[in-house]
Amino acid sequence: MGKPTGFMEYDRCEAASVEPKERIKNFNEFHVFLSKENQQKQAARCMDCGVPFCQSGMTIAGMTSGCPLHNLVPEWNDLVYTGNWEQAYNRLHKTNNFPEFTSRVCPALCEKACTCGHWGSPVSVRDNEHGIIETAYANGYAAPKPPKVRTGKKVAIIGSGPSGLAAADQLNQRGHDVTVYEREDRVGGLLMYGIPNMKLDKSIIDRKVNIMKEEGIHFVTGCDVGKDIKPAELYKKYDRVILCCGAKNPRDIKADGRDAKGIYFAVDYLTQNTKSLLNSNLTDGKFVSAKGKNVVIIGGGDTGNDCVGTAIRQGAKSVTQLEMMPCPPTERAANNPWPQWPKVLKTDYGQEEAIAVFGHDPRTYKTTVKEFHKDKNGNLKELTIVSLESKKDEKTGRFMMVPVEGSEKKLPAELVLIAAGFLGTESYVAKAFGVELNARTNVSTQEGHYATNVKNVYVAGDNHRGQSLVVWAIREGREAAREVDESLMGYSYLSVQ
Incomplete structure (x- = not known):
């Protein structure tokens, strides 16, 4: 994959950053990415390593090694190197619903497992991913593609973070009628409000959400399910419900004077x-x-x-x-x-x-x-x-x-x-739906599955696995969508990897 001798001919080169004292003057994104020509050289560094750990997503010593989405990294690196940007986008989008998010906020587990990085500097996978998705938008490859056939089945998704959006995207492409409920005034969950603008410009989220709307997904903002609307109402309107509410119960600090203002x-x-x-x-x-x-x-x-x-x-x-x-x-x-x-x-x-x-x-x-x-x-x-x-x-x-x-x-x-982390599901959500929680206060399911103890109610993302990375949230959303699709249709051709 890539150029056989590329990793020996080209040094690793990343997107440049605006100098710290300059970039702190505003909340704008501060990376200056490579030209397409130079990005192709970086993709050429992807070596024919035989075993691409970059896309493995394995758990080794309790930690994830490689991409949990099993992104086809060597394939689209090769396509970028040869200048086939449209096909590179198609291969990337096959496993990742939101490269525009992951190429900005993911800690690049792929690069940490890169074989080239074992001997020297890893391939700049995340920057290559950014080049693919932005080229796709610029050239119309990422334009709305509404499903041609609708199934008549309705699914409600509670929460519009990466797991909820991934599940919505998958189920909508299958032809189901999907509505996403979000308690905040904007769509995106922690992508919108938990990550600062300089790390992920919110126009990037809006750009993708607008495409999803054009593809037929309905969004209801400012609606706190469990408070503003009861689960019983959802059960009447929808065939399935997926909880993607996150793990927003913050861990506190117990010390004298905790009640101080500030x-x-x-x-x-x-x-x-x-x-x-x-x-x-x-x-x-x-x-x-x-x-x-x-x-x-x-x-x-x-x-x-x-x-x-x-x-x-x-x-x-x-x-x-x-x-x-x-x-x-x-x-x-x-x-x-x-x-x-x-x-x-x-x-x-x-x-x-x-x-x-x-x-x-x-x-x-x-x-x-x-x-x-x-x-x-x-x-x-x-x-x-x-x-x-x-x-x-x-x-x-x-x-x-x-x-x-x-x-x-x-x-x-x-x-x-x-900023001491999170303790799991917020209690009012679990109580409203009557779902069981495990010892870590995450919504409980059978191992490897997403159905809860409540009929027709599923769960995905941090709500299910606890506080984690955006790539894990997307993967869980995709897998939950497939399980929901199977329950609705008796089979599923939705891809999870």
Whole structure:
């Protein structure tokens, strides 16, 4: 696949990024992608490796290696290299409903499992994917394609995140009449409001949603199913219901002074900022501002990094990011061999910007909050933080991060953002539909299936597997759609990979 000697002739070249101090002046996407000619050279680097781990989507040592969507990476790299962009799009779209999203926000599991990357620099798969989908839009390959025949079957999908949109897209192409319900005022779920605009411009979501509308999918926004409309009403109108409500129940921090004013969950902070940006270009003031404040972000994942980038754009006085775990190594450890996901230090765009603005990495490792301190008006003014160390629990035998006695320090903070992950399904959704939850508070199903304990009710995405990646959400939406289609028609030709 690609040019047999391409990986030896061409060095890896990625999309360039606008310099941090320049890009923080706005909330625009900041990548400058390669020309089509140079992108074709990058696709030429895809080697005839024999076993393309990039598309495997296997679980190795508890981590995903390669793309869960089983994208036909070597095939469309070869097609890009030869300049056959339309066929490259057809092969990409066969397994991935939304390359315009994944080429922007996916952490590129494909590249981490690339055989070429084992010996040197991996193929720039994500950038190649971006080149394919944007060329498809520019040349009309991605234009609306409504189904020619309708089955007369109706399906309701609750939630318009990537799993809900993927299920809707698949079932609509099959010919079913699909309606997607979204409680927010815009379609997209966490793609719309949980990911900042500079990482995923919301016009990209609108562009795809408008195509889906032209293809016949109905969207109902501002409708919170379980509150505004009861499940019984849906059962009367639709043949099947799929819950794609996400896992938006945030993990809290239990510490003295938690009731101080100025402490917010990260997803609420990001949502408010993006809503205000889209509604008024931030002139309505309907968002939590970090301007002039010492900001502390609790949590070191992607959401925490997004908070770093957002707070800097808002004009934060300082930004500190607390991580409970130790700092990862800069290179793979011996017990973390390829093609496992590399557990190495990653400096993301928000941290890059913090280094440029403040002169140092914002992350502090093996640290957590012991106490929040308030002023006389109840406003947050500072934190007591404490160092952590790993110790074995004598009862369970597990290693736990525990406080180091005498390591407490004070840290000024007028704004704290909790980005400590999510705990699963929001309880009112589960109660409204009567679906059973598992020990992790995700909607329970048989292994490898998507039907719940409630007749004709299915589940997919984070609602089903817990907080995860966009590629996993899309895969679950596709698989749930196939299972629903089989239940409606007795068979299915919908592709899941």
